[in-house]
Amino acid sequence: MNNDRINGIFNKYQGQAGSLIRVMMEIQEEEHWLSREILVKISEKLEVPLSRVLRIATYYKSFSVTPKGRHEIQICTGTACHIRGAQSVLDTVQDLIGIKPGETDLDQKFSLETVNCQGSCTCGPMIKIDQVTQSRLSSAQIADLLKKYD
Amino acid sequence: MTRINSAAELEELRQGILSKKDPDKPSIAICAGLSCLGLGNGTIISAFKEEINKQSLESKIDIVTTGCHGFCEKGPIVVINPEEICYLEVKPEDVPEIISQTVIEKKVIDRLVYTDPNSGEKATHMAEIPFYKNQMRVLLGNNSKINPKCIDDYLMIGGYSALAKALFEMSPVQVLEEVKIANLRGRGGGGFPAGRKWETTRNAPNEEKYVIVNAHEGEPGAYMDRALFQANPHSVLEGLIIGAYAIGSHQGFIYTRHDTPELRKNLDIALAQAEEYGLLGENILGSGFNFKVEVHFDVGIFVSGESSALMRSIEGKAPEPKPKYIRTSVNGIWDRPSNLNNVETWANVPQIISKGSEWYNSIGTDRSKGTKLISLSGHVCNSTIVEVPMGTSLKEIVYDFGGGIPNGKRLKAIHLGGPMGGTIPESLIDNPLDFDVLAKLGASMGAGDILVMDEGTCLVELARYFIDFLSGESCGKCVPCREGIRQMQNILTNMTKGKGREGDIELMEELAEVMGAAALCSLGRSVQNPLLSMLRYFRDEFEAHVKEKRCPAHSCKEAAIEGV
Numbered sequence A: 001m002n003n004d005r006i007n008g009i010f011n012k013y014q015g016q017a018g019s020l021i022r023v024m025m026e027i028q029e030e031e032h033w034l035s036r037e038i039l040v041k042i043s044e045k046l047e048v049p050l051s052r053v054l055r056i057a058t059y060y061k062s063f064s065v066t067p068k069g070r071h072e073i074q075i076c077t078g079t080a081c082h083i084r085g086a087q088s089v090l091d092t093v094q095d096l097i098g099i100k101p102g103e104t105d106l107d108q109k110f111s112l113e114t115v116n117c118q119g120s121c122t123c124g125p126m127i128k129i130d131q132v133t134q135s136r137l138s139s140a141q142i143a144d145l146l147k148k149y150d
Numbered sequence B: 001m002t003r004i005n006s007a008a009e010l011e012e013l014r015q016g017i018l019s020k021k022d023p024d025k026p027s028i029a030i031c032a033g034l035s036c037l038g039l040g041n042g043t044i045i046s047a048f049k050e051e052i053n054k055q056s057l058e059s060k061i062d063i064v065t066t067g068c069h070g071f072c073e074k075g076p077i078v079v080i081n082p083e084e085i086c087y088l089e090v091k092p093e094d095v096p097e098i099i100s101q102t103v104i105e106k107k108v109i110d111r112l113v114y115t116d117p118n119s120g121e122k123a124t125h126m127a128e129i130p131f132y133k134n135q136m137r138v139l140l141g142n143n144s145k146i147n148p149k150c151i152d153d154y155l156m157i158g159g160y161s162a163l164a165k166a167l168f169e170m171s172p173v174q175v176l177e178e179v180k181i182a183n184l185r186g187r188g189g190g191g192f193p194a195g196r197k198w199e200t201t202r203n204a205p206n207e208e209k210y211v212i213v214n215a216h217e218g219e220p221g222a223y224m225d226r227a228l229f230q231a232n233p234h235s236v237l238e239g240l241i242i243g244a245y246a247i248g249s250h251q252g253f254i255y256t257r258h259d260t261p262e263l264r265k266n267l268d269i270a271l272a273q274a275e276e277y278g279l280l281g282e283n284i285l286g287s288g289f290n291f292k293v294e295v296h297f298d299v300g301i302f303v304s305g306e307s308s309a310l311m312r313s314i315e316g317k318a319p320e321p322k323p324k325y326i327r328t329s330v331n332g333i334w335d336r337p338s339n340l341n342n343v344e345t346w347a348n349v350p351q352i353i354s355k356g357s358e359w360y361n362s363i364g365t366d367r368s369k370g371t372k373l374i375s376l377s378g379h380v381c382n383s384t385i386v387e388v389p390m391g392t393s394l395k396e397i398v399y400d401f402g403g404g405i406p407n408g409k410r411l412k413a414i415h416l417g418g419p420m421g422g423t424i425p426e427s428l429i430d431n432p433l434d435f436d437v438l439a440k441l442g443a444s445m446g447a448g449d450i451l452v453m454d455e456g457t458c459l460v461e462l463a464r465y466f467i468d469f470l471s472g473e474s475c476g477k478c479v480p481c482r483e484g485i486r487q488m489q490n491i492l493t494n495m496t497k498g499k500g501r502e503g504d505i506e507l508m509e510e511l512a513e514v515m516g517a518a519a520l521c522s523l524g525r526s527v528q529n530p531l532l533s534m535l536r537y538f539r540d541e542f543e544a545h546v547k548e549k550r551c552p553a554h555s556c557k558e559a560a561i562e563g564v
């Protein structure tokens, strides 16, 4: 855990209950997930009941209360990607890495999730790995691409 | 940066910026919009930097990463200014040649310019390419000319002069009246008159009022708000400040998506620079008017774009809507009057104040005025953003700007307005882009997203897709929406698998009626719209799935009877 960065976030928003979602988002961007320990700390620092922090953490699918893999794969399932074959991209990736959306593999190498329209409809079907957009890949290209990560 | 203390000082600064700028200095504008990003513009940007470094040209050539230029299908797009030479589908290998040939020698590289697919005619300059030439780019036209990270670029093109005009030459009521007379209607989906909403908040009995930018943009296939906001953040901000002045608000909020890093960066910079110049904060431009802005993020659920849910989210709570009889324009954030408008709605405001309501009323149809940003996606040659006057025919949008349907297929239908919108068949696409005409057809303008579908698309499957999407995006608070969506999801999934039963269609119609009447917010009350429009125009397709277990579009693989 990068304590300096996390403390920096807390210092910026200390006592500001209205910034709850923003604080959780910034911490998740640092840590890629929200541990119980962090959630308790958020509740203390922002003076928000823990129950509300937990509620928000489990409400949004972008927040994760379990650790994520080293590489995050996001597959866009927006309308345009859907009609251009997002499902087959998803099937290919699932077959290759053996996990379903929302899961992380046992080696903690990959996490897989589906995301809503990313606004790059030209690139559909679109897949993002560690925030880098890849457009219009065939199954074979996806297999080659995934081999590059460890 | 020094604070600007009056309208005169603003003009002085603008003249200063203009006089310092060498109009002949070459500058290379590289699109950093969302699609070009996905098409590899990162490597183009570094290739340009490297080449300029190698030839020690840093002081002679500017490189600007701009927002979306539109024409995303032909990205990455590079514009060489001041000549406005437009290169499409640029690759890193092209870069040294672009520098030596075009930037230095002023020669055009033929293979990189636009070629008309039909006539084979070439067009070198942005303004000559039919795709750009035939649009009316009031809001997007400056995207390739300005650096979104540089407020001086916005000032150079006349930015914040509308704000100065509002603050020093008009009373708040005059500003409000101007927007009312302009008939500006909300671009976020409802088409509600902005001036009337402003007036409600202005007249609401509470000193503390808020104004909000809705940049949530949750509709799949809608990407114009991000394109506009990322490319020209100050145009939206200027509109917001003018609106705050008219309404009597001193605190604004921007609610946007967390997953668009470039937009977030540009927004942070824009707010900081505006504050340094005294365009935000205390005593704006020395007028005595105070206004601050705070940025909040959506972390990914569709319903949080709904007004009351969005406001709960700004309070730091879970985004669950309130019943509609509580009007957010009177009882919004912390129960105070709060006026919410869409990104594009706000961006229209400086235009109206600068050029006047009469000019604005000269564009568009009888009851839908101004231009509209449209994002095209699906089975269309150009998935892009276009800006056209209201009243443009849907056919023109799909064929002239979208370039028609790829792979020699036929157009079957278009869907407008995402999961709360509607589908209309090919036979009706001569209709104009107009809030009221589209509503009558059972579609809706929505955010301006048009999904184009070819003959191979199954509408039962599309209906299933939308309901499936919404099942994860509804907040689950009210029963009609939560359970209604689930039942529809079951029925439609069964249909696509060839397991539909007699009476299913009628059952869904009944569910739709209950949801429309009893759900808490517009999400639950509009989710049935796509389905109802599809039943209106393509009922036989649903019946074929149920009665004959057949998919006429040959798309549902599991409907596994004839036709597959």
Ligand SMILES: Cc1cc2nc3c(=O)[nH]c(=O)nc-3n(C[C@H](O)[C@H](O)[C@H](O)COP(=O)(O)O)c2cc1C
Binding pocket: B185, B186, B187, B188, B189, B190, B191, B192, B194, B214, B215, B216, B217, B218, B219, B302, B303, B304, B305, B306, B307, B308, B340, B341, B342, B343, B345, B521, B522, B523
């Ligand atoms: C479920 C749901 C999602 C919505 N999402 C958005 C959105 O992403 N962006 C937006 O501007 N309006 C959205 N709206 C509409 C807003 O509630 C609101 O009407 C709009 O922001 C008002 O701005 P306008 O009058 O300028 O259009 C949504 C509405 C509903 C019911």
